[in-house]
Amino acid sequence: MYIFRAVSDLQSFLAQQSRSIGFVPTMGALHEGHLSLIRTSLQENQCTVCSIYINPTQFNDPKDFQHYPVTLEKDIELLESAGTHILFLPSTEEIYPHGTKHLKQYAIGYLDTILEGPQRPGHFNGVCNVVHRLLDMVKPQNLYLGEKDFQQCAVIKQMVEQEHLPVQIHTCSTLRHEDGLAMSSRNARLSEEGRKIAGLIYRTLNRIRENLADQSFSTLKEVALKELRDHQFETEYLELADSSKLELISSPLPLKEMVLLIATRLEGIRLIDNLIIPPIDKR
Ligand code: AMP
Numbered sequence: 001m002y003i004f005r006a007v008s009d010l011q012s013f014l015a016q017q018s019r020s021i022g023f024v025p026t027m028g029a030l031h032e033g034h035l036s037l038i039r040t041s042l043q044e045n046q047c048t049v050c051s052i053y054i055n056p057t058q059f060n061d062p063k064d065f066q067h068y069p070v071t072l073e074k075d076i077e078l079l080e081s082a083g084t085h086i087l088f089l090p091s092t093e094e095i096y097p098h099g100t101k102h103l104k105q106y107a108i109g110y111l112d113t114i115l116e117g118p119q120r121p122g123h124f125n126g127v128c129n130v131v132h133r134l135l136d137m138v139k140p141q142n143l144y145l146g147e148k149d150f151q152q153c154a155v156i157k158q159m160v161e162q163e164h165l166p167v168q169i170h171t172c173s174t175l176r177h178e179d180g181l182a183m184s185s186r187n188a189r190l191s192e193e194g195r196k197i198a199g200l201i202y203r204t205l206n207r208i209r210e211n212l213a214d215q216s217f218s219t220l221k222e223v224a225l226k227e228l229r230d231h232q233f234e235t236e237y238l239e240l241a242d243s244s245k246l247e248l249i250s251s252p253l254p255l256k257e258m259v260l261l262i263a264t265r266l267e268g269i270r271l272i273d274n275l276i277i278p279p280i281d282k283r
Contacts (some may be wrong), residue, residue: 001080003087006163007094007137010049010086014139018045023140025131026108028052029069029185033175037144038082049138050079051088057100058126064270069185084122088138095133098257103129106159114248115261116151116272119236127152130160135165143167148174148182150259154246174273176202182273188282194267197231204238205260205275213280215252228264235264243276255279 004010014021022041026034030052039267041048052075072089079087082281092100106128108117116123135143143160143229145153153171160167175183180202181195190198208220217240228235241248243259252258263270 001076001084002086003076003089005089005091007090010088010137013086014047014049016049019020020142021045021138021140022048022142022144023135024048024144025067025134025139026050026051027054027185028075029071029188030075031175031183031185033146033148033183035078035082037146037172038079038084038176040170040276041144042083042168045140045142045206047085048083049086049088049140050084051090051134051138053088053090053095053130053134055095055126055130056092057096057103057129058123059125060120067189069188088134090134090137094137095130104132106132107162108155108158111151111155111158111246114151114246115237115239115242116263119263124152124155127155131156132159132163132165135160135167145169145171146174147171147276148184148273150261151246167179168263180206182271184271186271189269190267194269198234198266198271200228200231200233201262201264201271201273202275205262205273208260209275209277212252212277217249233264233266235262236270238262238264240277252280253276255281 022045024041030066038048038050054068056065103125106125109126112124126175149152157169157194160169204224208224211220221238224238225235239248239261241259242253243257256279259274260277261274263272
């Protein structure tokens with residue numbers, strides 16, 4: 001695996017390649033979820049580039065940024081054993097040559113007004129800035145994103161369309177632990193006790209999915225929020241949306257695919273997850 005820190009080195013290396021490039025941007029602290037994106041890219045491209053960059057502009061909470069886990073040596077081992085071709089480790093000076101104070105403002109619109117948007121002001125604009133910059137640097141044909149960050153995928157798709165970027169986006173399904181907890185770099189910050197309880201998030205989403213054809217979403221949501229509260233979760237949102245435009249809905253749309261989305265805190269650690277709800281045929 002080649003490791004590049006300077007964009008000029010990365011670009012002169014990539015310029016000599018006439019191969020299709022798949023790109024997996026990450027913030028490191030890699031786990032099997034990240035590696036599943038890498039593996040998909042490896043199958044579909046001749047050259048796979050992974051970046052690790054903890055993007056300061058997408059953290060609205062400075063504590064979250066300070067505590068973001070850094071495990072570079074282990075990440076390098078994992079990427080190498082998966083067969084990744086290139087690891088790109090840019091510096092903040094390379095990503096933001098004009099500093100981080102005056103960021104480009106993207107027209108995120110509606111997607112910034114729901115779910116993660118109001119909870120994390122500026123977050124998606126930071127995401128758009130870093131992804132746009134990385135895409136300009138790596139110039140991949142294919143970009144691999146995790147469905148775990150469902151709203152982020154929607155925001156990036158919109159940005160890619162608005163900016164007319166020549167890249168194909170592939171969303172990959174969420175990898176989970178045995179108890180259903182979505183793999184996340186943040187899980188490592190849970191205590192042993194917290195980690196045992198955290199599987200409740202996925203069970204809750206599943207229970208709503210199973211009962212949505214027969215019970216109202218508002219009743220299911222109320223029961224779910226109470227159970228989460230009883231287990232010390234502080235839930236920021238638990239919403240149902242149409243999966244294509246992310247329009248929030250209060251009851252299932254007939255014959256339309258939907259998605260359930262949740263953000264909840266356990267031991268102060270913010271965890272997000274979602275579950276696709278196939279179209280319900282209520283005849
Ligand atoms: P992050 O390092 O958290 O920014 O994540 C980098 C990429 O990995 C994003 O596209 C995430 O959506 C994706 N990802 C994170 N966790 C998972 C998971 N459990 N399964 C699949 N993809 C994931």
